[in-house]
Amino acid sequence: MMEEITALSLLPPVLAxxxxxxxRKVLLSLGVGIVIGALILNDWSFPEAIFLIWEVFAAIFIVDxxxxxxELFIILFLFLLGMMAALISFSGGSRAFGEWALKRVKTRVGAQLTTLLFGILVFIDDYFNSLIVGQxxxxxxxxxYISREKLxxxxxxxxxxxxVIAPLSSWGAYIITIIxxxxxxxxxxxxxxxxxxxxMIPMNFYAVTALLFLFLIIIWKIEIGPMKTFEEAALQGKGILTEKNTPGENFEMETKGKVSHLIVPILTLVISTVFFMVYTGAQNAxxxxxxxVFAETDVARSLLYGGSIGFIVALFLTLKNKPSFRETGQTLVSGLQSMLxxxxxxxxxxxxxxxIDELGTGTYLAHFIDGTLPLFILxxxxxxxAGFMAFSTGTSWGTFAILLPIAGEVAAVLDITMLLPLLASVLxxxxxxxxxxxxxxTTILSATGAGCHPIDHVMTQLPYALLSAVAAMGGYLMIxxxxSVLIGLGAAIAITIIIALSxxxxxxxxxKIV
Known part of the structure; x- marks a missing residue:
């Protein structure tokens, strides 16, 4: 097994x-990265590498x-969500809700702002947010005619x-514990x-710039990079899940759907999940x-319980219209397949x-921070x-666990008054x-909730994320x-507005040229 952590630990994630x-083949690319990583860990012995991969796969579901x-509960929740979405569509709930909303949300800007507002309100957990808001x-x-990539x-x-800036969220509770x-x-x-x-909330410049840039993108109707192509296609009726290809819609019942067929199951899901998050947190605290309570909540178990109740309600409302057994079964299978x-x-x-965790990629990257760097640039x-580490390892929580203590140590050695800005920059x-x-x-689940391919989501979101990051970096340079937190925040906001205006x-x- 690999004993010394070297730059070779970067090869699997970068290659993938x-x-x-x-x-654009996600499974193939990830598979190559996994095999290369396992080979590095086992001195390039193929049989041992395959055995390690099997051990890691088994550990996803069984430990000791x-x-x-x-992980098992997250997978089960996705299956439940897929079947629930298919039932809602099958019963005509999606179409009814769309027609109802069309009378009240008159514009594309309004539809996007409504989605943004809902995303802000559902701040309890990012998994929950990513999957529910899109649905x-x-x-x-x-x-x-807004593309699923834009959604x-x-x-x-x-x-x-x-x-990440809400204290009463699973993220907030986790971060507060580390701090x-x-x-x-x-x-x-x-x-x-x-x-x-x-x-630290006003020091989390990327959270501020990402939300502000998103708002400006919506109200100023700006499309950047590949997103423009998808949005133009959507305006022509392409690239969105219409009545003909939404899971379950192929078997839509003759009975006219009701808005309640969508609202009641979703509300049940939301209320049940929040209840179980509080309940499991209270049990563990x-x-x-x-x-x-939010520090100790069991998010995966809460999602499974809430999803089960939401699915049962959706099934009950569907069966009230007495569909055939065959059509109901086909709808459920369609919902399962949509999540595979x-x-x-x-x-x-x-x-x-x-x-990547076994390779110590995050630990290797963390070694680049020491007390020899100028304080103002830290x-x-x-x-x-932190951005590169989270990008390479796919986990912000893992990055928090590794870099926050290091940032705290650097601040303690150089200037303790910079402790909170340095911690905020890691977040x-x-x-x-x-x-x-x-x-x-969360990238994968956001794409799943919205109904688009993960790689399309990554490629369309990347330009917006990079520009928001540039604005945040300007803020951190000023701080x-x-x-001064105020000057740093002002700089980050000003740069965001300038980029959006440009x-x-x-x-x-x-x-005009066209």
Missing amino acids: LVMIIVT GALNDW VSSPVTDRH AYIVDSSAAPIC ADILGTHGIQEVSGLQAFVM DNITLLS PAIYILIFAWLMVAI PVILFVL AGSIFGDHASPISD GLTS AKVRMTQQE
Whole structure:
């Protein structure tokens, strides 16, 4: 097995990412990366590499003879969600909701802003957000001929950025726990983990710039890069899931669907999931507080329980119209099949993340941070490093766990007053890397919830994420130079607006030429 962590640990993720972009074949690319990583770990012994891959795959579901329920529950939830979506479509609920919304949401801008608002409101968890917002919003965005790729971008860019700045979310609770440990390690008692987290919200420049840029993109009707192609196709009725190819729609019943066929199951799912998140958190917490409950909540189990109840309600409402057994069965199978591609990719992504963890890729990248770098540039360096680490490993949470303590140590050695800005830059960079990575589970789930191919989602979202990252880097450079959060935030916002205005002017000029 590999004993020393070297630059070779970067080969599997980089190779997989390059192959994904070049070939657009996600499973093949991830598979090559997994095999190369396993070969490196086993001194290029093929039999041992295959055995390691099997061990890692088995560990996704079973660890030390016990069921590893997190990944299994996520897969089961996806199957339930697929069947529920198919039933809603089969019963005519999607069409009815689309027609109802079309009378109230009059424009494409309105449909996108509605999706953005819903994404902000569902701040409890990014998995939950990514899957639910896309499912609920698609009937509205489809009616206004908005591409599923644009929907995925709106969903993804309003999920993690809002979760990472919301204290009462699974993300917030996790981050606050890490921050509290860092403060305790360095003897800082003036502020608690929660207080520090709240103080860091305006310092999380990427979350701010990503949300602001998304808002400006919508209201100024700006399309950048490959997204423009997909949006033009959608306006011609291509690239969106219409009545003819939505799961379950091929077997739509003659009975006219009702809005309640969509609203009731989705509301049931949301309310049930939130209830079980609170319930499981309260069960696991030593002292029951809002923060401790969300810190200890079992997200996967809550999604499974909430999804089960939502599916049962959707099935009940469908069966009330007395469809044939054959059509109902075909609809359920169609719903299951619609989730298979996403599940295959998700399993391969989990395998890749596990192999990368064994290789120590994140640890190798973390070694680039030390006390020899100039203090003013550290926020930018940490942002870039966290972004690359999350991009390469596909996990922002893993990046938090590795880089936040290192950022705390660097601040303690050089200038403790820079502690919170440095921690915030790690959080922001991790979200950026997560947005840009095709092996990130939230990227895959956002595409799944919106109903588009993951690689199309990555390639269309990437230009927006990069431009938001540039604006955030400008903010971190200013905070490093001035030590002023207000100046850094102002710079990040100003750069975001300038970039959006420039894109708007360029787009207008191109339209005039055409």
